[in-house]
Amino acid sequence: MNLFDNILKHDETLFKNELSLDYEYLPHVLKYREDQQQHIATIIKPLFQGRMGSNILITGKPGIGKTAATKHVLREMEQYSDKIKGLYVNCWKYDTAYKIIVELCQQLGYKWVQNKKTNELMKEIAKILNKKAAVIILDEVDKLKEEQIIYFILEDIYKKCIIMVSNEKDFISYLDERTRSRLMPEILTFEAYTYKETYDILNERKISAFYEDIILDEDFERVVEKTSELKDIRSGLFLLKESGNAAEIRSSRKIENIDVIKAISKLSHFQASKISLDDEEKTLLEIIKGKNGSKSSEIFKEYQIKFNKSDRTFRRKVSKLRDNNLIESKDGKDDQGNLVPFLHFKKL
Ligand SMILES: Nc1ncnc2c1ncn2[C@@H]1O[C@H](COP(=O)(O)OP(=O)(O)OP(=O)(O)O)[C@@H](O)[C@H]1O
Ligand SMILES: [Mg+2]
Missing domain, CATH: 3.40.50.300 (P-loop containing nucleotide triphosphate hydrolases)
Known part of the structure; x- marks a missing residue:
């Protein structure tokens, strides 16, 4: 074996079929569903x-x-x-x-x-x-x-x-x-996949996306562990693709531990960009941030001045921000001693 055998030539790639790591890609058989x-x-x-x-x-x-x-x-x-x-x-x-x-x-x-x-x-x-x-x-x-x-x-x-x-x-x-x-x-x-299910789903995608023996089992398992922790197959696809890209940038014929680590470090960015808010939701988040810890009714007043929308729409937007972990709603007492929700901004 030559010292330079592990170098990827400029026209070579690790990806056999990069498309199969696409989020839109629909596998022929959808296991576990x-x-x-x-x-x-x-x-x-x-x-x-x-x-x-x-x-x-x-x-x-x-x-x-x-x-x-x-x-x-x-x-x-x-x-x-x-x-x-x-x-x-x-x-x-x-x-x-x-x-x-x-x-x-x-x-x-x-x-x-x-x-x-x-x-x-x-x-x-x-x-x-x-x-x-x-x-x-x-x-x-x-x-x-x-x-x-x-x-x-x-x-x-x-x-x-x-x-x-x-x-x-x-x-x-x-x-x-x-x-x-x-x-x-x-x-x-739909409930999240178990570790084993996540492993199998990603393994199938790995096999169709990369040439054989590109990634060691232990490095692939790191990808599965992270995906299983996040309970989101899309983040696993992101990690596989980014690991492949990182290895290619190093002109390596193999995906190694450092590539997976690099991909994981990019995950927070991927996750933040995944939460897609429309302009109204972004403004509402800004209002909550500005009036952090205020009563929900006070935030609604400001929101209504800007958007002139119903309470129903407001509650729906608040729930979405809450579901995405961007804000927290905690019950507390108002001036009259009634239990009402207060909205708190959460850092990503
Ligand atoms: N059982 C499975 N087998 C193979 N691939 C899967 C399976 N479940 C999900 N995937 C893949 O994971 C990715 C995300 O799945 P999908 O787009 O269906 O998520 P979703 O639940 O609709 O998410 P969202 O709520 O964000 O729209 C897709 O690329 C999809 O092909
Ligand atoms: Mg979907």
């Missing part, structure tokens, strides 16, 4: 018999396969039969009724979108979908700026299942009463 996929399939099954379907809200922490599982079910459903039309929309990307409807038109191949209003387009969509049945996935549904789209779908499309996905388990309680009472979704909670 069989029960949940089966559950979602059960909700859809009545549609195959020409009956009405029901609705479901899937919740759980980030990076645990909610999107992957729902997309998988949709893929299998389409492979099984063309009786039901499957539609998938990410409500973060398409956050208004109009944007969602235009996206649905696109997926349905309806081209005469220009110069039509939202409700006119909705009628066209209903005309197409009411010839069959539809499964509509509204992913990241809590990012919707206009919930009226849910109402449209509920009212205008007859045989359908609405599958909503959200990290916010309280999402339904923030909806308008009219929508809520028609929607009545079943709730399916």
Whole structure:
């Protein structure tokens, strides 16, 4: 063996298929979510018999396969039969009724979108979908700026299942009463993966992403441990990719311990960027930071001056900040001795 054999040549790479470390990548088989996929399939099954379907809200922490599982079910459903039309929309990307409807038109191949209003387009969509049945996935549904789209779908499309996905388990309680009472979704909670499950999932991705024997077991296990601690597969994919990049930068043919350590050191940055807040949420966080430890009602007053939004919207935004560990809500006594929530800013 030559002293320089371990050097990666300029046109060489450690990655066999870097795409398989992509967060959007959908593996052919989705292990450890069989029960949940089966559950979602059960909700859809009545549609195959020409009956009405029901609705479901899937919740759980980030990076645990909610999107992957729902997309998988949709893929299998389409492979099984063309009786039901499957539609998938990410409500973060398409956050208004109009944007969602235009996206649905696109997926349905309806081209005469220009110069039509939202409700006119909705009628066209209903005309197409009411010839069959539809499964509509509204992913990241809590990012919707206009919930009226849910109402449209509920009212205008007859045989359908609405599958909503959200990290916010309280999402339904923030909806308008009219929508809520028609929607009545079943709730399916995804739990985080165990260590062994995390190991197997990442191992599969490692095998398809890298050439053989690129990383020692003990270094790979370090990646699994960190991922398991964070309970988020996406951070494991980040670590694998960043470790590979770090090794390539050193022109090494192997990923070594120092590469994994380097990748882990970048994690906090990745995690901070993962919490995506809209402008209103960012401003609310700033208000809470400025009035740290104030009564929730005082913060609401300032928020309302800026955004003129309802108490319901405010509570929803506060819950999101709390769920993401950015703030803390602690009960305390006000001047009259009543127990009320006080909001505290938390450092990342
Ligand atoms: N069981 C699994 N097998 C293989 N890959 C998985 C599995 N579960 C999750 N993944 C992968 O982990 C990544 C994150 O999963 P996914 O996007 O489904 O998370 P999520 O629960 O929707 O998160 P978020 O709430 O942030 O949207 C994806 O790349 C996905 O393919
Ligand atoms: Mg998702």
